[in-house]
Structure formats: structure tokens, C-alpha cells
Amino acid sequence: MAGMVPEQIGNLKNLEYLSLGHNNLVGPIPPAIFNTSTLQVISLVLNQLSGSLPLNLGLWLPNLEQLLLGSNQFVGSFPKSISNASKLTVLDLSYNYFSGSIPGTLGNLRSLKKLNLEVNNLASSDMGFLSSLTNCRDLELLGFDNNKLIGGELPASVGNFSDSLQSFYAAGCNIQGSIPTEFGNLSRLMAINISDNKLTGTVPTTIGGLKELQSLSLSDNKLEGWIPSELCDLSKLAFLYLTNNKLSGSIPSCLGNLVSLRQLLLGSNMFSSSLPSTLTGLNYLLILNLSSNSLSGPLPIDIGKWKVVTSMDLSNNQFSSEIPMGIANLEDLAYFSLSNNRITGFIPESFGALLSLDSLDLSGNNLSGEIPRSLEKLQYLKYFNVSFNRLQGEIPNGGPFKNYSIESFKGNDALCGAAQFHVPSCKTKLHRNSKARIKLIMYVALPVAATILGLALIIIILRSRKKKETLPTQQDLLPLGMWRQFSYHVLYQSTDGFGDSRLLGSGSYGSVYKGTLPDEMTFAVKVFKLEFKEAFKSFDVECEVLRNTRHRNLIKIISMCSNNLDFKALVLEFMPNGSLDKWLHSNNHFLDVLQRLNILIDVAYALEYLHHGHTTPVVHCDLKPSNVLLDEDMVAHLSDFGIAKLLCGEDSMIQTMTLATIGYMAPEYGSEGIVSTKGDVYSFGILMMETVMRKKPTDEMFAEEMNLRSLVQETLPSMVHQNGDTKLWSSVRRKHLADNNCALSILLVALECSVEIPDERLDMKQVVTNLEKIKVNLLKDIE
Numbered sequence: 001m002a003g004m005v006p007e008q009i010g011n012l013k014n015l016e017y018l019s020l021g022h023n024n025l026v027g028p029i030p031p032a033i034f035n036t037s038t039l040q041v042i043s044l045v046l047n048q049l050s051g052s053l054p055l056n057l058g059l060w061l062p063n064l065e066q067l068l069l070g071s072n073q074f075v076g077s078f079p080k081s082i083s084n085a086s087k088l089t090v091l092d093l094s095y096n097y098f099s100g101s102i103p104g105t106l107g108n109l110r111s112l113k114k115l116n117l118e119v120n121n122l123a124s125s126d127m128g129f130l131s132s133l134t135n136c137r138d139l140e141l142l143g144f145d146n147n148k149l150i151g152g153e154l155p156a157s158v159g160n161f162s163d164s165l166q167s168f169y170a171a172g173c174n175i176q177g178s179i180p181t182e183f184g185n186l187s188r189l190m191a192i193n194i195s196d197n198k199l200t201g202t203v204p205t206t207i208g209g210l211k212e213l214q215s216l217s218l219s220d221n222k223l224e225g226w227i228p229s230e231l232c233d234l235s236k237l238a239f240l241y242l243t244n245n246k247l248s249g250s251i252p253s254c255l256g257n258l259v260s261l262r263q264l265l266l267g268s269n270m271f272s273s274s275l276p277s278t279l280t281g282l283n284y285l286l287i288l289n290l291s292s293n294s295l296s297g298p299l300p301i302d303i304g305k306w307k308v309v310t311s312m313d314l315s316n317n318q319f320s321s322e323i324p325m326g327i328a329n330l331e332d333l334a335y336f337s338l339s340n341n342r343i344t345g346f347i348p349e350s351f352g353a354l355l356s357l358d359s360l361d362l363s364g365n366n367l368s369g370e371i372p373r374s375l376e377k378l379q380y381l382k383y384f385n386v387s388f389n390r391l392q393g394e395i396p397n398g399g400p401f402k403n404y405s406i407e408s409f410k411g412n413d414a415l416c417g418a419a420q421f422h423v424p425s426c427k428t429k430l431h432r433n434s435k436a437r438i439k440l441i442m443y444v445a446l447p448v449a450a451t452i453l454g455l456a457l458i459i460i461i462l463r464s465r466k467k468k469e470t471l472p473t474q475q476d477l478l479p480l481g482m483w484r485q486f487s488y489h490v491l492y493q494s495t496d497g498f499g500d501s502r503l504l505g506s507g508s509y510g511s512v513y514k515g516t517l518p519d520e521m522t523f524a525v526k527v528f529k530l531e532f533k534e535a536f537k538s539f540d541v542e543c544e545v546l547r548n549t550r551h552r553n554l555i556k557i558i559s560m561c562s563n564n565l566d567f568k569a570l571v572l573e574f575m576p577n578g579s580l581d582k583w584l585h586s587n588n589h590f591l592d593v594l595q596r597l598n599i600l601i602d603v604a605y606a607l608e609y610l611h612h613g614h615t616t617p618v619v620h621c622d623l624k625p626s627n628v629l630l631d632e633d634m635v636a637h638l639s640d641f642g643i644a645k646l647l648c649g650e651d652s653m654i655q656t657m658t659l660a661t662i663g664y665m666a667p668e669y670g671s672e673g674i675v676s677t678k679g680d681v682y683s684f685g686i687l688m689m690e691t692v693m694r695k696k697p698t699d700e701m702f703a704e705e706m707n708l709r710s711l712v713q714e715t716l717p718s719m720v721h722q723n724g725d726t727k728l729w730s731s732v733r734r735k736h737l738a739d740n741n742c743a744l745s746i747l748l749v750a751l752e753c754s755v756e757i758p759d760e761r762l763d764m765k766q767v768v769t770n771l772e773k774i775k776v777n778l779l780k781d782i783e
Contacts, residue, residue: 002023011032013038017040018039018042021046021047022046024047025049027049037062038063041066042067044068046493050072050073050074051074053076053079058081058085058088062086062087065087066089067088070094070116074097076098083109087111089111093116094118094143097120098121099122102124116143117143118146124150134160136162140164141166142169143167144173145193147172148174152175155180160182164188171193171197175198177201179218180204183204189213191215192210195218198221203223203242207228208229213237219245219265227251231252231255240255240265243268244267247269253276256278256279256280265289275319282306285306285309286309288309288312289311290314291315302326304324304328305326307329309333310332311334312330312333315341316339320342321344322346335357335359336361337359347362351378352372355378359384365388365389366389367391368390372396373396373398375399376399382400382403382550382556384400387408391414394417404421407553422769486571488561488567491569509539511526524575525570526542527568528569539568542570545641546572551606554638555638557572579627580629581624581628584625584691603638607764610677611677612765620641620680622640622664623683624687664697666758681754684764688753692746712747738778739778742774745774
């Protein structure tokens with residue numbers, strides 16, 4: 001159902017139940033509806049209704065029991081008169097844009113059971129409304145999370161809430177002070193979420209008395225001290241989130257008694273000592289995150305007891321044992337990270353049995369031996385990193401290894417393998433009895449193999465006709481990341497109705513929004529502007545490219561949403577550090593020389609993969625800083641393939657009428673519409689110059705014959721000091737010289753990339769090699 005709510009509904013006599021939720025209704029609610037005294041239920045959730053609510057909202061609704069207006073676009077002040085609707089049991093105003101103070105008169109709603117005000121712009125600096133709500137003796141759910149304007153401290157009066165209270169949600173509200181010990185009085189509480197605030201002090205021991213508690217989320221605060229052993233008395237606890245605080249000490253061994261635990265997240269704290277062996281008693285654990293602490297000692301030898309675990313992050317600690325063989329029992333494991341520890345020994349061959357694995361990070365350890373070929377069987381393994389170990393031997397090149405680059409293996413000097421990995425080729429060794437083996441192969445093995453091959457071919461030909469009816473569909477061939485489905489309503493709700501507050505950026509054919517789901521999953525949603533015909537083609541091209549490319553420096557697609565001609569969107573991984581453009585041209589951000597070089601190397605590897613490492617070469621066509629996105633670790637990811645071109649067959653170039661961005665496109669692109677991989681190389685050269693100089697190619701200083709490239713070319717010896725980014729240079733002379741030499745070297749490569757004649761430009765393999773050499777020299781100079 002679409003359109004506006006009919007005015008005539010307000011004229012219906014004896015109307016008791018009005019439910020128009022989960023539609024596409026727009027506009028304001030007819031005021032007459034709020035004058036219908038017989039109404040008991042008003043449910044308009046999940047629409048696109050707007051406007052404000054009348055100031056006398058509760059005065060003429062004496063029989064109203066439920067008011068459900070969540071997930072709309074209402075604005076204006078909180079309707080204080082709602083406190084007059086004395087029979088109200090459920091009030092849901094969540095996911096709107098209400099502002100102003102939460103009134104302290106809500107306690108007049110003595111029958112209230114559920115109050116949901118989450119995701120608005122509400123304020124209450126003194127938290128007075130909480131004390132008022134202690135009068136609601138039937139209150140079961142209280143949620144006001146993600147109202148950034150609330151602030152203040154939680155009062156001790158929270159302990160006076162009704163014994164009926166089961167859920168308390170106050171995440172993301174700028175709450176300060178300590179957690180009241182009085183929470184321990186609420187004996188029927190099942191869920192507490194006060195994460196993402198500014199809470200200090202310790203975790204109250206009184207929480208251990210909440211015997212019904214199933215979920216405790218205190219992440220992203222400033223809590224200190226130890227995990228109280230009293231938490232081990234919470235026998236029904238399934239979710240314990242304490243990440244990103246300042247908690248210290250050892251992890252209590254008694255946590256292993258919480259057999260109901262499904263998710264244990266203790267990352268980014270200051271925990272020390274060894275990992276309690278009792279934790280392997282958590283047989284139903286699904287997610288374990290102990291990353292970024294100071295944990296040491298061996299990994300649990302009976303790690304295989306976590307048989308249903310799907311995600312395990314033990315990175316950035318000081319674990320020092322070998323990888324237990326029991327890892328093979330974790331058949332559902334999809335994400336596993338042991339990076340930056342002191343792990344020794346070999347990579348177990350049994351990793352090949354983890355068929356669900358899509359991310360494996362063993363980098364930054366002391367692993368030795370060879371990379372097991374059994375890993376070639378892991379068809380869903382999208383991310384793999386064993387860099388900076390002591391591995392040797394040949395890098396496997398089958399299965400998912402076809403999609404990896406040197407980034408996955410660097411820092412292992414004894415590795416050899418295919419050219420794509422930029423390591424030495426492997427030397428074959430002749431054995432002492434090689435002649436005898438050759439004769440055996442010639443006179444025995446070859447005839448036998450020929451016979452078997454002949455029989456196999458006959459069988460294959462006979463069966464091929466039958467298999468035509470069971471060929472895999474396009475859905476079957478989609479990568480694993482595409483399997484999660486997102487409906488329009490889910491995307492609409494997760495982005496606050498594609499609101500301006502969630503807008504990350506906008507381009508010619510689409511706008512990108514930040515989306516967040518209740519399970520804390522964050523992603524980016526690119527919504528295409530279908531009023532432009534070109535947007536349909538842009539959507540199809542971007543889907544085609546992202547579906548068929550996998551590289552750590554390319555933006556990853558999670559899913560898509562397409563309702564024929566009405567709505568098309570891509571769900572992409574979220575990049576929390578924004579674009580390179582923001583970091584280069586904002587006074588609030590700064591990148592040093594090494595960071596800029598690392599970003600350029602990341603982009604270079606992405607382009608090398610697109611041009612040379614993919615079955616069908618892909619030309620990006622619109623390379624610029626705003627299309628280079630940075631994740632939480634400042635790793636660069638190339639995005640926006642809306643005008644990309646695929647060079648099919650033997651084509652090394654094609655022609656197009658689609659225009660790229662002025663200032664970055666190659667001369668042959670702008671004049672003749674010629675698209676080739678050499679055009680991307682030219683754009684990358686301009687990108688390198690802009691990254692070093694912090695000057696856009698469209699800067700006002702460039703006019704007539706002068707442009708960014710000619711400026712670099714004509715004044716290269718002195719320009720770094722005179723015209724470059726003065727914020728770039730260190731005051732320490734040695735580092736100053738190192739930075740200076742590095743920047744000059746980058747600019748020289750940039751000039752070789754951006755020469756006018758395409759055939760005289762470097763290719764991306766050469767660019768990657770040159771930039772890696774520049775990085776090696778820089779690191780030597782600053783040691």
C-alpha cells in the first residue's frame with residue numbers, strides 16, 4: 001500500500017483498531033485520528049510517514065493502549081501530552097527524528113509495559129525520566145539507545161524499577177559516570193546493553209545476582225579493573241560483550257562454567273596471563289574474540305571442543321605455542337585470526353578440512369615449513385595472510401590461491417612459486433635414482449595412464465548429456481558473500497530511511513549510505529539513481545565486476561537488492577576511515593609519507609589484479625582519491641566500478657562514450673573515448689602526484705597549458721619543498737631526508753605512468769615492483 005493515510009479514517013465512528021504498518025505510506029497522520037476517543041491501538045510502523053505529532057496527542061485518546069509509530073520519518077518535539085493516555089501499555093517511537101527532552105511525566109503511564117525510544121535525537125541531561133518511570137510497576141522493556149543527545153549519568157534510582165523489567169537498552173547515549181550497583185536489584189533482567197557510552201569505574205559485582213540475565217553488553221566504554229568472578233554465577237548468560245575497555249588482570253577460569261555462552265567478546269582490553277583451559281568447556285560457543293590484549297602461553301590443546309564456533313579472533317596477543325591439531329574439528333569455522341602472536345611450528349595440513357573457512361590470518365608469527373597444499377580445497381577462502389613468518393617452499397597456486405597477491409606472503413624470504421606472487425620460481429631437484437624412475441614412467445606408467453584416460457573420456461562423453469539438465473544456476477555460482485539477502489525494508493530501516501545523517505557520499509548515478517542492523521553489522525548501501533538511464537547499466541556493470549573479482553584491495557560486495565525498475569542497491573563492506581580524498585584535502589586529517597606510500601601500493605596491487613590477475617582484464621576507468629576507501633587499519637580498497645569496462649577476448653582496448661572524471665582521464669580517453677589498461681595507469685600516475693602534493697588536478701592554479709603533471713615535471717628538483725605538502729616533512733633531519741627521497745621517487749614513477757603515448761607508460765606489474773622498492777628504501781633510511 002502506498003500514498004497518504006486517508007483523511008476519512010478520522011471520521012469513522014467506534015474505530016478501535018487502526019493497523020497500517022509495513023507499507024509505503026507517506027505524509028503526515030491526519031489530525032482527526034488523534035481525536036478518535038474509541039481507538040485502542042494505532043499501529044503505523046515501517047512506513048515513510050513524516051511531519052510532527054500534535055501537541056495534544058494524549059488528551060483525546062482515553063482508551064489508547066498501544067501507540068506504534070516506529071521506523072518512520074517523524075520530526076518535532078517529543079509529544080509530552082502522551083502522558084495523559086493513562087491506559088497506554090506499549091509506546092514505540094523508535095527510528096524517527098524526534099527531538100527535545102524526554103518528559104519526566106512518563107511515570108503517569110502506570111500501565112506501561114514497553115517503552116521504545118531508540119534511534120532519535122532526544123535529550124535528558126539529568127535522566128529525570130528514568131526516576132519517573134519507576135512508578136510504572138509493569139514495565140518490561142525500556143529502550144532509549146542511540147540518542148546521542150541524552151548525556152548525564154545513570155541514577156541510582158534504576159534499582160527501583162519494577163521487578164517485571166526484563167530489558168534495559170541505553171547504548172550510544174553519551175552516558176557518563178559509573179554503572180550503578182543498584183542494577184543488582186532488578187532480579188528479572190534478561191538483557192542489559194549500555195555499550196558505546198563514556199562509562200568509567202568497574203563492572204559492579206552486584207550484576208552477578210541477576211540470575212535471569214542472558215545478555216550483558218558493556219563494550220566501547222572506559223571501564224577498568226577485573227572481570228568480577230560474580231559474573232560466573234550467571235548460568236543463563238549467552239552473550240557477554242566487554243570489548244574496547246580498559247579491563248585488566250586475567251580472564252576468570254570460572255567463565256568456563258557458563259555453558260550457555262554463545263558469544264564471548266573480550267577484545268581490545270589489557271587482559272594478561274594465559275588462556276584458561278576451562279574455556280574449552282564452552283561446547284556451544286559460536287563467536288570468540290580475545291584480540292588485542294596481552295594474553296600469553298599456549299593455545300588450548302583441546303581447542304577442537306569448540307565444535308560449533310564460527311568466528312575466532314586471537315590476534316595481537318603473545319600466544320607462543322604451536323597450532324593444536326584439534327583445529328581440524330572446527331568444521332563450521334569461517335573466520336580465524338592468529339596474527340601478530342609468537343606462534344611456532346608448521347601450518348597444520350588439517351586446515352584443509354575447514355571447508356567453511358573464508359578468512360584465515362596467520363601473519364606476524366614464527367611459523368616455519370611449507371604452506372599445505374590441502375588449503376587449495378578451501379573454495380570459500382577469500383582472505384588469506386601468512387606474511388612475516390619463516391615459511392619456505394612452493395606457494396600453492398590452485399583453488400583460492402589463484403586470487404591472492406604478494407601481500408598474502410611477503411616477509412617469507414624462502415618462498416618460491418608462480419610469477420603472480422612476485423617470488424623466485426621454484427627449482428626442480430633431480431633425485432639419484434631419477435633415470436630408473438624415468439624408465440619406469442615410460443614403459444609402465446604411461447601405457448597404464450593412457451588406458452585409464454581413454455576409459456575416462458568415454459565415461460565423461462556418455463555422462464555429459466545427462467548432466468546438461470543439472471547444470472548449476474547463476475544463483476549457485478554466486479560467491480558466498482552474496483548469499484545473505486536484504487529486502488528493501490531492511491535497507492530502509494538500517495539507513496534511517498536513507499536519511500541525510502547516514503549519507504556517506506553521492507555520485508553521478510548513486511548515493512552511498514551507512515547501514516546498521518540490530519546485530520551490530522555495519523555496511524554501506526549504494527542506492528542507484530534510477531531517474532538516469534545510465535544508472536541501470538552502472539548497476540549491472542558494478543554487479544558483474546564485484547561478483548567476479550576477489551582481492552583484499554577491492555571493495556567487497558555483501559549482497560544486492562533489486563526490485564525491477566523501482567529500486568536497485570548494492571550492499572558493500574563499510575570503510576570506517578572514509579576516502580583518500582578526505583584524508584588529503586581536510587585540515588582535520590593527516591597522512592605521513594609511509595601511510596601515503598602504503599595506500600598507493602594497495603591501489604597498485606588492486607589495479608595489477610584487475611589488469612593482469614583476472615581472467616577477463618578489467619579497466620576501472622574512474623580512478624581518483626574519492627574512489628579509494630580506507631578500512632579501520634588504513635588499508636586501501638578500490639571502489640566504484642560503475643563505468644568499468646571488461647576487455648573480452650583479444651581486445652586490448654575498446655571505445656566508449658562514457659566520460660570519466662576530468663583531470664584524471666588519459667588524453668586518448670578524453671579525445672577519442674579509447675579505453676585500455678594504460679588509461680588506468682595514466683590515472684594512477686595523476687593519483688600518485690595528488691597524494692604526494694595534496695593538490696587536485698582541477699586546482700585553480702592550473703590553467704591553459706599548465707597542469708599538475710607539467711608542474712611536477714618542470715620543477716621536480718625543488719618543488720617538493722616549495723610547492724609540496726609542507727605538513728608532510730618531519731622536523732627530524734634524517735627522517736626529513738628519507739621522506740624527501742621517498743616522495744621524489746614516487747613522483748618519478750608517476751611521471752612514467754602519465755606520459756602522453758599509452759605504449760610508453762609502465763604497466764601495473766612494473767609499478768608495483770617500483771613502489772615496493774621505494775618502500776624498502778624508505779624503511780632502511782628511517783631505521
